[in-house]
Amino acid sequence: MFQKILIANRGEIACRVIRTARAMGIKTVAVYSxxxxxxLHVREADEAVHIGGAPASESYLIIDKILDAIKQTGxxxxxxxxxxxxxxxxxxxxxxxxxxxxxxPPAGAIEAMGDKITSKKLAMEAGVSTVPGHMGLIExxxxxxxxxxxxxxxxxxxxxxxxxxxxxxxVWNDEEAKEGFQSSKNEAASSFGDDRIFIEKFVxxxxxxxxxxxxDKHGNVIYLxxxxxxxxxxxxxxxxxxxxxFLDEKTRKAMGKEAVALSKAVDYCSAGTVEFxxxxxxxxxxxxxxxxxxxxHPVTELITGIDLxxxxxxxxxxxxxxxxxxxxxxxxxxxxxxxxxxxxYRGFLPSTGRLTRYRPPQEGVRDGVTVRNDxxxxxxxxxxxxxxxxxxxxxxxxxxxxxxxxxxxxxxxxFRIDGIRHNIxxxxxxxxxxxxxxxxLTTAFIAEEYPxxxxxxxxxxxxxxxxxxxxxxxxxxxxxRASEISGAMPNxxxxxxxxxxxxxxxxxxxxxxxxxGIILDDETFExxxxxxxxxxxxVGKVNGQAxxxxxxxxxxxxxxxxxxxxxxxxxxxxxxxxxxxYMPEKTDGASSKExxxxxxxxxxxxxxxxxxxxxxGQALAVVEAMKMENILRAxxxxxxxSVLVSAGDKLAxxxxxxxxx
Numbered sequence: 001m002f003q004k005i006l007i008a009n010r011g012e013i014a015c016r017v018i019r020t021a022r023a024m025g026i027k028t029v030a031v032y033s034x035x036x037x038x039x040l041h042v043r044e045a046d047e048a049v050h051i052g053g054a055p056a057s058e059s060y061l062i063i064d065k066i067l068d069a070i071k072q073t074g075x076x077x078x079x080x081x082x083x084x085x086x087x088x089x090x091x092x093x094x095x096x097x098x099x100x101x102x103x104x105p106p107a108g109a110i111e112a113m114g115d116k117i118t119s120k121k122l123a124m125e126a127g128v129s130t131v132p133g134h135m136g137l138i139e140x141x142x143x144x145x146x147x148x149x150x151x152x153x154x155x156x157x158x159x160x161x162x163x164x165x166x167x168x169x170x171v172w173n174d175e176e177a178k179e180g181f182q183s184s185k186n187e188a189a190s191s192f193g194d195d196r197i198f199i200e201k202f203v204x205x206x207x208x209x210x211x212x213x214x215x216d217k218h219g220n221v222i223y224l225x226x227x228x229x230x231x232x233x234x235x236x237x238x239x240x241x242x243x244x245x246f247l248d249e250k251t252r253k254a255m256g257k258e259a260v261a262l263s264k265a266v267d268y269c270s271a272g273t274v275e276f277x278x279x280x281x282x283x284x285x286x287x288x289x290x291x292x293x294x295x296x297h298p299v300t301e302l303i304t305g306i307d308l309x310x311x312x313x314x315x316x317x318x319x320x321x322x323x324x325x326x327x328x329x330x331x332x333x334x335x336x337x338x339x340x341x342x343x344x345y346r347g348f349l350p351s352t353g354r355l356t357r358y359r360p361p362q363e364g365v366r367d368g369v370t371v372r373n374d375x376x377x378x379x380x381x382x383x384x385x386x387x388x389x390x391x392x393x394x395x396x397x398x399x400x401x402x403x404x405x406x407x408x409x410x411x412x413x414x415f416r417i418d419g420i421r422h423n424i425x426x427x428x429x430x431x432x433x434x435x436x437x438x439x440x441l442t443t444a445f446i447a448e449e450y451p452x453x454x455x456x457x458x459x460x461x462x463x464x465x466x467x468x469x470x471x472x473x474x475x476x477x478x479x480x481r482a483s484e485i486s487g488a489m490p491n492x493x494x495x496x497x498x499x500x501x502x503x504x505x506x507x508x509x510x511x512x513x514x515x516x517g518i519i520l521d522d523e524t525f526e527x528x529x530x531x532x533x534x535x536x537x538x539v540g541k542v543n544g545q546a547x548x549x550x551x552x553x554x555x556x557x558x559x560x561x562x563x564x565x566x567x568x569x570x571x572x573x574x575x576x577x578x579x580x581x582y583m584p585e586k587t588d589g590a591s592s593k594e595x596x597x598x599x600x601x602x603x604x605x606x607x608x609x610x611x612x613x614x615x616x617g618q619a620l621a622v623v624e625a626m627k628m629e630n631i632l633r634a635x636x637x638x639x640x641x642s643v644l645v646s647a648g649d650k651l652a653x654x655x656x657x658x659x660x661x
Contacts, residue, residue, distance in 0.1 A: 009081030011376030133200025159188030165236030245439030356419030429564030457564030471569030601625030
């Protein structure tokens with residue numbers, strides 16, 4: 001067995017590999033860029049080597065720098081994680097030439113299956129059902145439009161060397177095909193150093209289901225069940241679960257058998273994933289094979305009890321699998337939520353900055369429910385614009401699907417992140433969504449259920465009153481405590497009103513105390529809690545029902561967050577509430593004559609010039625943030641007065657990019 005391995009990656013997956021290596025008694029080496037000098041994976045590894053500048057193209061993607069780090073530290077093997085060099089055959093070949101073990105498949109399998117075009121051709125030759133498409137290389141946007149028209153819209157434009165949703169676009173007409181082709185090429189070149197593009201038919205109402213395979217160097221290959229990955233946004237997985245709520249045992253076995261056959265055809269060893277698209281009649285079509293560890297591997301680990309990283313290390317060391325297919329049992333249900341640095345209330349724009357507070361829920365097993373949090377960040381650390389926006393992967397496991405979902409909702413409610421925006425509310429809202437709970441999933445779920453964006457999960461009338469009562473309780477408690485501070489409220493008895501107004505959205509209640517509890521209008525609420533000012537969470541009971549909400553203070557009340565909804569609760573005097581009708585409406589301050597940068601990022605292109613007339617919806621500029629390209633469009637017809645930025649400029653949020661007449 002290896003004595004020391006190097007992890008050619010960063011963040012969450014590097015920390016994940018370190019955890020298993022430490023349990024196996026193996027020392028670890030981290031590599032890091034300028035931006036990651038204080039990263040968690042650097043702190044947790046036994047050794048760390050600096051490999052270059054913040055952009056991945058100057059550090060994590062440079063093979064020679066990884067080889068130098070291996071020489072410096074004497075590492076015997078390399079785990080590539082996912083992304084970066086994990087599916088780069090040249091990297092695997094370079095390690096082999098240097099006499100260093102690659103904790104992954106052989107270069108031949110990477111070349112055959114890691115490339116989407118090649119893998120589809122091999123699958124077709126093997127008689128595997130594949131999605132109709134054009135497997136040849138596409139030279140320019142005009143050719144892309146011609147091919148898309150022949151296949152028939154909608155089509156999927158995909159990067160040949162892609163992964164993680166990058167370099168992928170669903171297009172529905174010629175104009176979108178032109179734009180999507182160039183954006184996919186740019187993202188592919190930036191993320192993978194390979195801008196080859198292909199096009200395939202987009203199957204409507206699809207489910208994305210993948211099979212986990214595991215093979216050794218002795219010809220043994222098994223599959224470890226499936227993962228449902230249909231909850232996606234911009235082709236990026238958001239929530240995964242295992243097993244799928246859709247498959248039956250017959251279909252599972254058929255998909256598993258096909259995945260194993262495909263793996264054996266290329267002499268595959270190590271962990272890998274064969275991805276399928278499945279229609280409503282359980283017909284499945286091969287999409288691609290990921291010759292690496294998947295982001296969502298924890299759900300498979302929890303339902304099988306198999307540590308995939310441990311198995312990868314043992315296979316790379318030449319050991320035989322100790323498991324046969326008959327030994328694989330699927331137990332219970334696991335959910336994974338990807339927590340991203342993005343603002344779901346503002347179109348999921350990326351968010352960067354310092355984590356002023358990072359308090360994940362407690363990990364472990366309690367009452368038959370497992371909570372696991374795979375992360376690569378810490379409180380006080382920084383989320384950089386140079387890498388993908390993942391903060392953590394929160395995973396729950398229970399005996400059945402509904403219990404696992406409810407456990408995830410509870411865990412998300414107990415996750416506190418401040419300093420940047422995040423998608424925890426959005427994830428919690430999905431956990432409570434009736435369609436999700438029913439298992440009626442497709443890859444269009446988010447687009448269909450949130451067509452106008454996300455504004456928080458809707459609150460029932462009972463929840464609105466509950467939050468009003470809690471807000472009034474906390475405000476009254478604060479005033480009561482203030483009255484006990486010498487000199488703070490000398491005329492407390494005279495100034496504290498008998499009743500106050502509580503506003504939740506458009507609902508305004510008159511709140512007061514009596515001997516039975518809190519009275520909202522004419523309804524009584526009994527409230528119990530040990531909450532103290534400054535507590536991050538309000539934990540207690542309302543009318544005997546347990547409640548837990550995250551608490552943020554604002555000048556006139558609180559923001560109470562739980563179950564996918566951050567709700568402002570205003571507490572005012574009755575007279576102040578009466579005067580609210582005279583208050584002017586707050587605006588965001590943005591001028592309709594300016595295009596503001598909506599996120600920190602780098603300008604990739606400016607698509608208009610001074611004096612040009614533009615139409616509503618026309619592309620104005622492209623900004624890259626966290627390895628994803630974002631097209632900024634005109635909100636109305638206008639004439640460009642001046643262009644204030646150019647390609648390559650680094651911008652902050654709300655920097656002015658273009659002025660209009």
